[in-house]
Amino acid sequence: MLDGCDFLKEMDKESSNSFLSLFKEENWSKNTCILNHEKLNYKFHIILSGRVKMYQVDPFTGKELTLFLLIKGDVFDIFCLLDEQEHTVYYECLDDVTVLSTPMPKLRSWLKNNPKNYKILLPYAGKQLRMLENSVSDMTFTNISTRLLKLLIRNVNANSRDLELIDDLPNKEIANLLGSTRAVINRHLQKLKKKGSIRLSRNRMEIKDLGILIHLLECQKKIMNEK
Amino acid sequence: MLDGCDFLKEMDKESSNSFLSLFKEENWSKNTCILNHEKLNYKFHIILSGRVKMYQVDPFTGKELTLFLLIKGDVFDIFCLLDEQEHTVYYECLDDVTVLSTPMPKLRSWLKNNPKNYKILLPYAGKQLRMLENSVSDMTFTNISTRLLKLLIRNVNANSRDLELIDDLPNKEIANLLGSTRAVINRHLQKLKKKGSIRLSRNRMEIKDLGILIHLLECQKKIMNEK
DNA sequence: ATACTGTTTCTACTTAAGTAGCACATATTA
DNA sequence: TAATATGTGCTACTTAAGTAGAAACAGTAT
Numbered sequence: 001m002l003d004g005c006d007f008l009k010e011m012d013k014e015s016s017n018s019f020l021s022l023f024k025e026e027n028w029s030k031n032t033c034i035l036n037h038e039k040l041n042y043k044f045h046i047i048l049s050g051r052v053k054m055y056q057v058d059p060f061t062g063k064e065l066t067l068f069l070l071i072k073g074d075v076f077d078i079f080c081l082l083d084e085q086e087h088t089v090y091y092e093c094l095d096d097v098t099v100l101s102t103p104m105p106k107l108r109s110w111l112k113n114n115p116k117n118y119k120i121l122l123p124y125a126g127k128q129l130r131m132l133e134n135s136v137s138d139m140t141f142t143n144i145s146t147r148l149l150k151l152l153i154r155n156v157n158a159n160s161r162d163l164e165l166i167d168d169l170p171n172k173e174i175a176n177l178l179g180s181t182r183a184v185i186n187r188h189l190q191k192l193k194k195k196g197s198i199r200l201s202r203n204r205m206e207i208k209d210l211g212i213l214i215h216l217l218e219c220q221k222k223i224m225n226e227k
Numbered sequence: 228m229l230d231g232c233d234f235l236k237e238m239d240k241e242s243s244n245s246f247l248s249l250f251k252e253e254n255w256s257k258n259t260c261i262l263n264h265e266k267l268n269y270k271f272h273i274i275l276s277g278r279v280k281m282y283q284v285d286p287f288t289g290k291e292l293t294l295f296l297l298i299k300g301d302v303f304d305i306f307c308l309l310d311e312q313e314h315t316v317y318y319e320c321l322d323d324v325t326v327l328s329t330p331m332p333k334l335r336s337w338l339k340n341n342p343k344n345y346k347i348l349l350p351y352a353g354k355q356l357r358m359l360e361n362s363v364s365d366m367t368f369t370n371i372s373t374r375l376l377k378l379l380i381r382n383v384n385a386n387s388r389d390l391e392l393i394d395d396l397p398n399k400e401i402a403n404l405l406g407s408t409r410a411v412i413n414r415h416l417q418k419l420k421k422k423g424s425i426r427l428s429r430n431r432m433e434i435k436d437l438g439i440l441i442h443l444l445e446c447q448k449k450i451m452n453e454k
Numbered sequence: 455a456t457a458c459t460g461t462t463t464c465t466a467c468t469t470a471a472g473t474a475g476c477a478c479a480t481a482t483t484a
Numbered sequence: 485t486a487a488t489a490t491g492t493g494c495t496a497c498t499t500a501a502g503t504a505g506a507a508a509c510a511g512t513a514t
Binding site: 202 | 460461462463464
Binding site: 056058060061063065067078079081082083084085087089111115116118119121122123125126127128129130132133135136137139140141179221224225 | 283285287288290292294305306308309310311312314316338342343345346348349350352353354355356357359360362363364366367368406448451452
């Protein structure tokens with residue numbers, strides 16, 4: 001059930017048993033939102049199935065930015081767990097979701113009593129740090145069409161060659177993932193479609209020719225290089 | 228010497244003594260670069276004095292992005308310490324710098340033997356996460372002139388009312404901090420100068436009227452709100 | 455079946471930011 | 485002191501991305 005959870009793999013058997021006994025399973029239906037950020041300090045969750053987007057909303061324009069698309073094995077809110085500060089961020093279920101939940105104080109006191117397990121947090125925190133760092137550098141170094149190409153390629157399943165995780169999202173959600181707007185994303189998607197690399201329909205994107213996408217990404221790099 | 232170091236404040240007396248005995252002092256002169264990222268996995272540093280910028284360089288355009296301006300109490304490389312992965316990032320001393328240094332493996336084994344001290348890493352990791360998250364949302368929600376205003380205001384000393392930390396940087400370095408270019412930053416700085424809010428000279432920025440800066444920031448918000 | 459909502463596809467327009475280049479000023483050092 | 489490098493201030497130009505709005509379409513609910 002929790003195989004492949006980065007969070008647990010460093011833990012020994014007895015620790016992971018006592019750790020898991022802290023939690024109880026919860027089911028949230030699609031589109032459920034966790035809006036109250038104070039509550040993030042009250043509960044801690046591990047995702048068993050389904051997608052949860054972590055996002056921010058600009059209070060002045062209402063524009064949205066999806067910071068992470070959390071899936072099985074991801075946890076939240078790691079920010080609060082690390083430094084016990086409030087975290088102004090929202091969560092929304094993109095599918096029906098199953099999570100393991102526990103009150104934050106319960107988890108904190110368990111960690112205090114089992115201090116060697118503090119270290120299980122470290123690689124996960126590192127992974128998040130690297131993802132954010134990567135977002136920052138992508139946003140300063142590359143334009144939106146390149147970021148879109150990267151997003152698509154990154155989410156192609158190596159075996160099936162199919163687009164995963166983001167294949168059923170509307171243009172608006174893709175835009176939120178890249179920090180752009182629906183109109184701009186659609187403009188770039190239409191170009192990719194015209195080149196025969198993707199297929200588009202309502203709430204559905206499919207890879208038609210991964211080779212073209214990879215080639216286009218290479219070209220972008222070359223263009224930047226020539227400048 | 229290490230008063231106000233976030234990194235140590237959670238540690239008990241005996242831990243911090245044995246912790247500090249791992250390190251030895253090093254002095255690096257201004258403009259020293261740490262280019263070899265493999266080495267980041269070999270050594271770990273705590274800054275005692277001077278500024279160190281952590282930055283990335285786009286391999287295709289040569290454009291730079293300063294991710295963090297590290298000062299007294301900051302450490303590096305926390306990314307490597309957390310997840311033991313390589314970290315493609317550069318460091319450069321903006322001043323003569325004094326650090327405490329230790330081999331990474333030595334620190335790792337000390338932590339292994341003193342597992343309760345794993346937790347001292349957590350709030351620092353949280354702080355870095357929040358700073359990066361903040362960069363990402365600033366970059367998607369606000370334009371460069373607003374980000375410049377925020378940068379200036381954030382670095383005004385509350386008591387002296389003077390600009391600190393970034394007051395002696397050339398326009399190019401300010402641009403790197405915001406992920407922009409010298410020409411654009413200078414354009415915005417000239418506007419602020421014309422409004423009488425700052426004074427500019429070679430490698431020097433001074434606050435002339437903080438009130439104007441704060442007012443301009445408020446106006447930016449209002450403009451975004453009306454859209 | 456109908457109305458309603460969300461999504462896609464397009465066109466036309468606006469604007470902030472990036473780019474290029476140059477004159478001039480200020481440091482550094484040879 | 486001359487020569488060189490670095491930083492500033494400014495102009496003119498280009499372009500990617502944001503903005504606005506409308507038509508057509510696809511699902512859902514009544």
